[in-house]
Amino acid sequence: MARITVRGITKKFGELDILKGIDLDIPDGEFLTLVGPSGCGKSTTLRIIAGLESQTSGDVLIDDRLVNALRPSRRDLAMVFQSYALYPHLNVWQNLATPLKLRDLNFWERLPLLGALVPGRAQKTKAIGEIVRETAETLKIEPLLDRKPGQLSGGQRQRVALGRAMVRQPAAFLMDEPLSNLDAGLRVHMRAELAELHRTLAATFIYVTHDQAEALTMSDRMAVMMDGEILQIGPPDDVYEDPQDIRVAEFIGSPKINILPGSGDSAGGVECLDARLARRLRTPVDGNVSIGIRPEHLELRSKKANGNFEGLLVHAENLGSDVFLHVTLMGGEHRIVVRASPQEAHDLSVGDTVWVGRERGRAMAFGTNGQRLPLVSKQRSRKVA
Amino acid sequence: MMKHSRWFGEFGKHAVLLIGAIVVILPFYLMLSFSFKSPAEIQSISGGFFGSQELMTDRRCIKEGRSVEECSMRPVVYNYTAAFSEAPLLRYLLNGVIVTVSIFLIQVVIALPCAYALAKLRFWGRDVVFGLVIFCLLIPVHAIALPLYLMLAKVGLTNTYAALVIPWTISVFGIFLMRQFFKTVPDDLIDAARMDGMSEFGIVWKVMLPTAIPALLAFAIFSVVAHWNDYFWPRVVITGDRDLMTPPLGLRMFRSDLDGNEYGPMMAAATVIVAPLVVAFLLAQRRFIEGITLTGMK
Numbered sequence: 001m002a003r004i005t006v007r008g009i010t011k012k013f014g015e016l017d018i019l020k021g022i023d024l025d026i027p028d029g030e031f032l033t034l035v036g037p038s039g040c041g042k043s044t045t046l047r048i049i050a051g052l053e054s055q056t057s058g059d060v061l062i063d064d065r066l067v068n069a070l071r072p073s074r075r076d077l078a079m080v081f082q083s084y085a086l087y088p089h090l091n092v093w094q095n096l097a098t099p100l101k102l103r104d105l106n107f108w109e110r111l112p113l114l115g116a117l118v119p120g121r122a123q124k125t126k127a128i129g130e131i132v133r134e135t136a137e138t139l140k141i142e143p144l145l146d147r148k149p150g151q152l153s154g155g156q157r158q159r160v161a162l163g164r165a166m167v168r169q170p171a172a173f174l175m176d177e178p179l180s181n182l183d184a185g186l187r188v189h190m191r192a193e194l195a196e197l198h199r200t201l202a203a204t205f206i207y208v209t210h211d212q213a214e215a216l217t218m219s220d221r222m223a224v225m226m227d228g229e230i231l232q233i234g235p236p237d238d239v240y241e242d243p244q245d246i247r248v249a250e251f252i253g254s255p256k257i258n259i260l261p262g263s264g265d266s267a268g269g270v271e272c273l274d275a276r277l278a279r280r281l282r283t284p285v286d287g288n289v290s291i292g293i294r295p296e297h298l299e300l301r302s303k304k305a306n307g308n309f310e311g312l313l314v315h316a317e318n319l320g321s322d323v324f325l326h327v328t329l330m331g332g333e334h335r336i337v338v339r340a341s342p343q344e345a346h347d348l349s350v351g352d353t354v355w356v357g358r359e360r361g362r363a364m365a366f367g368t369n370g371q372r373l374p375l376v377s378k379q380r381s382r383k384v385a
Numbered sequence: 386m387m388k389h390s391r392w393f394g395e396f397g398k399h400a401v402l403l404i405g406a407i408v409v410i411l412p413f414y415l416m417l418s419f420s421f422k423s424p425a426e427i428q429s430i431s432g433g434f435f436g437s438q439e440l441m442t443d444r445r446c447i448k449e450g451r452s453v454e455e456c457s458m459r460p461v462v463y464n465y466t467a468a469f470s471e472a473p474l475l476r477y478l479l480n481g482v483i484v485t486v487s488i489f490l491i492q493v494v495i496a497l498p499c500a501y502a503l504a505k506l507r508f509w510g511r512d513v514v515f516g517l518v519i520f521c522l523l524i525p526v527h528a529i530a531l532p533l534y535l536m537l538a539k540v541g542l543t544n545t546y547a548a549l550v551i552p553w554t555i556s557v558f559g560i561f562l563m564r565q566f567f568k569t570v571p572d573d574l575i576d577a578a579r580m581d582g583m584s585e586f587g588i589v590w591k592v593m594l595p596t597a598i599p600a601l602l603a604f605a606i607f608s609v610v611a612h613w614n615d616y617f618w619p620r621v622v623i624t625g626d627r628d629l630m631t632p633p634l635g636l637r638m639f640r641s642d643l644d645g646n647e648y649g650p651m652m653a654a655a656t657v658i659v660a661p662l663v664v665a666f667l668l669a670q671r672r673f674i675e676g677i678t679l680t681g682m683k
Contacts, residue, residue, distance in 0.1 A: 047576075050576075050580065052576050052579060052580070071579075072576075072579045072580050073579065073580065073581065073582030073583075077580070078580060079576070079577065079580045081573040081576065081577060082573070083571055083573045083574075084573075085571065085573035085574045085576065085577035086577075087574070087577075087578075087592060087595075088574075088595075088596055089595035089596060089598075090595075098581055099580075099581040099582065102581050102582040102583060102587075103582055164577075164581075
């Protein structure tokens, strides 16, 4: 069990800056997710923590011990790979036993035939067998112990890969997109199982994914990475509700947040298309701003009213519990997604004119540089004034 | 009409293939057939594949003063006993095994770590080294035979097993072949092994070697066939000692020992020399397919 600290990690490949100063402090037992689009440096960060890749500058500490110069195996971390990376020539039992054999048996004891002659080896092998059996039991893979990885399904391989990471009882688990190779149904199922496993083991998990849904559902905290930087780190709720950067707002949430152009005036008022926001910017911006509104904060209105958007329904995505309506505004210049209940959407058909209203106090404003601009209600701003 | 022209096309294809097959198989067929027949049948080209297998008398046996009854035997028996008795054929075969096996084992010991480093490790000058490997592929053996011989002679290694083995221990072809195969092994597998605590050499022998069995078998076929059949190099470095001769060299000696028309025993010896390769190939072929199905990575 360990606390992992990453300080000012940078990584360059030639002239290319892959990581531009990553700082993380992961307390013991936390499930931290690094999430971001492909190529954002999240896997590189994980590999640097693991010791598989060396950083250009910066430090990695495990339990306040500097491990920069330590080989991967000496860091006492376990990693689960996207491709599972099971030894194809060994059966499941041997796959699970390999990390233990490498740790607990010395060179002579590992020799194929001579090893059996070394005193004390039998006990060690027995202990290893015991651990392998227990792990297999936990993961419910006992019936598969004699099979080779080639004879397993994706989900089964995933479990074996988890088991191979678990047997050593490492200080922390590093997972590099472990669910990406599974089919959709199994992925959702494994999400729950991984979160449960984290609770049972109470170990530190660092989980890398490009799937924002995985990050939202499983983690204690999530760090959104883009272009080699951490844009925001915090509990999933905070990141979703209160994104500090327009890129975070756009990356987290499915369907994507609606971004509409707006403009601010010197008094702090904000106008979005032809609607005016009730709240004002804490620091007035005189010029262009972007307004973000999540689909669930928009609703269908039956008639035209002040502050409503009028638009044309171009597409409806029925998910059963919700219907996502794609609506074009201003004659097709802007497109937004609105969440509606199936009852509301029932009578609509593509081509209809619809009115979309906003839930009060939900819109977010972003500056031209992507930074979040705080909005405050009028009364409060008056008080401040 | 259509049916006719298609039939014609099929016929043409098969005819060409058949002719090709005959060209390839005929010498082999004759070798096998001659090894069964009596000298008379060989000379008159009669008796079909197996010959009539009528009793024949061994002239040399008669010369040694034994009775005709003692000296008469079936041609096939005569040919094969002569092959083993007239020359130390077993010794040649043993030499062949010693030489090819040691060459192959040392080649693997050297080529696998090299190939691993060239395929999976990042180090300064890697591409230059790999360029040199490719370059060495272009050098014909015969071009460097003389300097090699002189060097071996200087250190007094001619007429030893070492002379037969040492020049072949570093196989650039092996390095190249294995490197290409290792390129296809996912990096994750190597990283997983590193996380498990395996050393780099451990990775080569315990992870890369087992996954590379199909490629290694392909290389084994090339290596063993080339060195089992090699006539040129043993001829250069083995000058006197018959105990060190490899099968092809032995066959050559065999021919010069017997009178010119003793084709039967000679072809019997040739058959015996070829047989291990054929058997080994048939066995390897099965393992080959197993090996490919073994790598269930994705």
